Amino acid sequence: MYTLEVKNLTKIFGEHKANDNVSLQIEKGEFFVLLGPSGCGKSTLLRSVAGLEIPDSGEIFISGESVMDKEPGERDVAMMFQQATLYPNMNVFDNVAFPLKIKGVDKQKIEKQVTDALELVQIPEKRNSNIKNLSGGEAQRAMIARVLVQDPEVFLLDEPFSSLDHQLRVYMRKEIMRIHQKTGVTIMFVTHNQEEAMKVGDQLAIMNNGRIEQVGTPAETLQQPNNKFVAQFIGHPQMxxxxxxxxxxxxxxxxxxxxxxxxxxxxxxxxxxxxxxxxxxxxxxxxxxxxxxxxxxxxxxxxxxxxxxxxxxxxxxxxxxxxxxxxxxxxxxxxxxxxxxxxxxxxxxxxxxxxxxxxxxx
Amino acid sequence: MAIKSRDRLLKYLVAPAIIFSFVAGVLPMLYALRNSFYNINVRLPMQTERLIGITNYKIILGNERFQASLRNSIVFSLEGTIGAVLLGLAIALFLYYFLRNKPLLLTGLSTMLLIPALTGRISVAYIWRLLYDPVLGLINHVLGLLGFGTVEFLSNSNIAMQSVVFTDVWQWSGFAALFLYAGLVSIPREYFEEAQVIGASFFQRLRYIIIPNLKGLLLAVFLLKFMISLRNFDLISVMTGGGPGTATETVDMYLYWLAVGGRGLLSRASAGAIIMLVITIVSFMIIINLYQRQKVGE
The missing domain is CATH 2.40.50.140 (Nucleic acid-binding proteins)
Structure with missing residues (x-):
């Protein structure tokens, strides 16, 4: 049984096929990266898994169960967006606690889980800070903590680091790998940055024009590209x-x-x-x-x-x-x-x- | 040199507006303030003007009819404002959730929502007086068809005030809705999507995301509408004339009656107006102050 399985998914926006008969499987604990140029449909695929887009055809299974009839909140996924989506009207603690509060978890448990999550992302001292006073990296950490407390089957990360400067991005990349190793959670990660994809991913899916061109380990896609697109997209300098x-x-x-x-x-x-x-x-x-x-x-x-x-x-x-x-x-x-x-x-x-x-x- | 002369030009350009508001607003106010300490009666033009200190204030504050009119003013303004803001928020949410992606329908509906606010108050008052009419009114006609008896909307003292408030809410909630819709659209879409993935219900989204993010705008709309409501003379004078009895008599209506309609007590009415002015300014200052203090504390 796969933790996440997508079968023949198609999503059409007007005339444009954002996802064209896409299928993929993700094993438990895998760090799976969707890689492709802007507009290739990778974010649409991720959003479909989250339930934020409704596909025109195809099916999505999480832990072997079809989630097509489920609302985003019922799918046992947590998502981290490209933009900072910390709520400005709450401090760091309340932001991280928000998903638990919504689920009606009792206060003591919230306190413990949020404290643990803030420890894990290494910003325990910021728990009472106003989110306007956080640096870019701290805001990202708080967002990761908010994803962590939800303890989902699958983490969905939609270009989470693309708005950070290069140094911070490299740093956060290592952080997410550290957290992945420590928690063993299944991750679906979207990026257009091939270097990032090669470094973090256990498995890569290279997408182009709404289709998956190849799925494989970073080494496989580098050494055994299926086609010219993959060959040219992967590896630096270019083939x-x-x-x-x-x-x-x-x-x-x-x-x-x-x-x-x-x-x-x-x-x-x-x-x-x-x-x-x-x-x-x-x-x-x-x-x-x-x-x-x-x-x-x-x-x-x-x-x-x-x-x-x-x-x-x-x-x-x-x-x-x-x-x-x-x-x-x-x-x-x-x-x-x-x-x-x-x-x-x-x-x-x-x-x-x-x-x-x-x-x-x- | 060039900058100096431009500054001077700006002063000249602004001057007419300042002079006008001074002549039309500040001077009459100061004149009313002065009058409130005299014994002027417009029915007795030959009576010598005499300074009588705060006598007018003492008398009017002790007057039960003035107190009742003050209560009516507050009830009318608060109910009308809260009603318009809440209904406005509901309409804004409806537009946001159902019509956001239908620009044509949205434009059409926005225009319709603005029409009541753009219509003159007096016209609105006459329209609703007709609608409420026990004999000719559309509302009573429909109620009759549904098998209900005639309701005396404006001449039953128990519901006259609510009927007028309803008209006020009808006129301004569309206006409030458009303001609040603009605020809703400016909330980042990711905030809502995040909440969706977390599984927040509509009311949780309303409580934790929408209201906190609209707080400033809600307050601005509230104050704006409250100011509009305080100036209610036209609406009430056409719809009920303050009646039945004094059931809908607000401060505006009472002071007008005092100075012009009844006994000609211009000075006493001026004192009442100054009291109302002070109450208004103080309550606004408190609200704005509370809001700013909370903002700093955030």
């Missing part, structure tokens, strides 16, 4: 995409980039012969190796350096292959200059091939 044409040469498959030949490539890379011969090679900058000067021979492509770039820790050179700008990681930036001849080869085992529809050929 290079090079247009290529596949053809047969002496009984083996080779790739043609511009008029140069790369290959042969292993047959298993192309078990399913694509209908079109136009493919896209996907390769990460750290999987591209470069040598100075023109070299010919197997698995070598030649180009000229267009510009170099350094972030201090990492150095990159950029060159053109098949009309696409390609980025390669290099150890020393000073070895390279604009206009240098460069001979390029790829880490063949990591090479990804995408068909014209963007699906990866496995």
């Amino acid at each position: 290079n995409f090079i247009p290529a044409e596949v053809s047969e040469q002496d009984g083996q498959l080779v790739l043609k980039v511009d008029s140069q030949t790369y290959g042969p490539i292993a047959q298993e890379d192309l078990i399913k012969q694509p209908e079109s011969t136009d493919l896209t090679i996907g390769v990460r900058p750290e999987e591209v190796s470069v040598e100075k000067e023109k070299k010919s021979g197997e698995d070598k492509l030649n180009s000229k350096v267009e510009f170099t770039e350094s972030t201090g820790a990492n150095n990159y050179i950029h060159f053109d292959l098949g009309g696409a700008s390609v980025q390669a990681s290099v150890p020393e930036i000073k070895d390279w200059d604009q206009g240098d001849e460069v001979s390029v080869s790829f880490n063949k085992e990591r090479l990804k091939l995408f068909d014209p529809d963007g699906e990866r050929i496995k």
Whole structure:
């Protein structure tokens, strides 16, 4: 039995399909991240689970029980919003106690639970503060405490840290991971920040245009992307995409980039012969190796350096292959200059091939 | 130099308004204050004006009819204000929960809600006098069709005041509703969604979210409406003339009768007006003070 299961959920706003036949399963205690660009439907999905949106079709189960007929308050979920939703007319204690008060929990229990929650989020000294006097981080902690006291089956976090500055966001991210480890609660977390998603998530669901493109661990989505969208969305710096044409040469498959030949490539890379011969090679900058000067021979492509770039820790050179700008990681930036001849080869085992529809050929 | 001359220009531009309100508002008030210490009677124009100290105040404060009119004023203003604010809040909540996403209906209804407030008080008074009429009135006609007997809305001294208050509430609750609706819309939507996920009922939302967030606006609407209610001469004079007997006689009505309608005791009426002014100012100061103190304490 899954703690949370979504089956064939579709939600339409006017003409726009915010969620298009989405299904997913979340195990107990999992930190599940919904990741995708703005407008991909991830927040709509989360809100549907909370009961704040009513889906057009599909079903949602919490602890094996359908919640489609249940009001948001009856679903055993707690939600944390992007904006601070602490009530300005109550102090920190009353805000955190609010859900318990609504449920009619008796005063002593409220006192204990709220005190414990404030301890856990490490702001016990703020219990009587006016929420207007809280810093951004303290307000977030109070909101987490308010979610915690509800002791729900699933935490729903809708971009909870996106309004914080970078440093605080990194800090709160660690906090939520600490709290997750300590309490073992099931979390569904929405973000558009892939770095955040990779760091916190046990499982990622990458969404685009209302559909889930791939579900997997951070490592799986990074190393085995289902398609071009996932490949380009996950990982930093971005994967290079090079247009290529596949053809047969002496009984083996080779790739043609511009008029140069790369290959042969292993047959298993192309078990399913694509209908079109136009493919896209996907390769990460750290999987591209470069040598100075023109070299010919197997698995070598030649180009000229267009510009170099350094972030201090990492150095990159950029060159053109098949009309696409390609980025390669290099150890020393000073070895390279604009206009240098460069001979390029790829880490063949990591090479990804995408068909014209963007699906990866496995 | 440029700034100085602009400041001077501003003063000139504001001056007419200040002069007007001084001449039309402050001067008559000061004149009334002066008169209240004299013995002026408009029925006896030949009588010499004499300073008689606080005699007028002593007499009028001891007068039972004045005391009754003061009670009537307070009852009328408080009931009318509380009624309009509560009904206004109910209408605002209805608009918020059911019509928020229907802009056309919302605009139409808002306009309709404003019409009573935009209609002159005298017109409203005549309309309702007709509606309440025992013989010609629509209300009694409908009651008759439903099998009830005729109700003397304005000439039964037990219900005359409530009938007038009802008219006042009818006129102003739509106005209050629009103010409060604007306040409701400005409450962040996430506050409501949070409460929804927590499972708060409608009344819990009302108590813990809506009322606290609308507190300032509720008070502003309350004070505004209270001020409007205190000036009730037109409505009451057309609808009941203070009657039956003195059942709906407010301070305004009584002082008018005292100075103009009856015995011509202008000075005594002035004293009554000054007393009313002091009561009004003091009660407003107390309310505003309480509100501000609470705000600081938050």
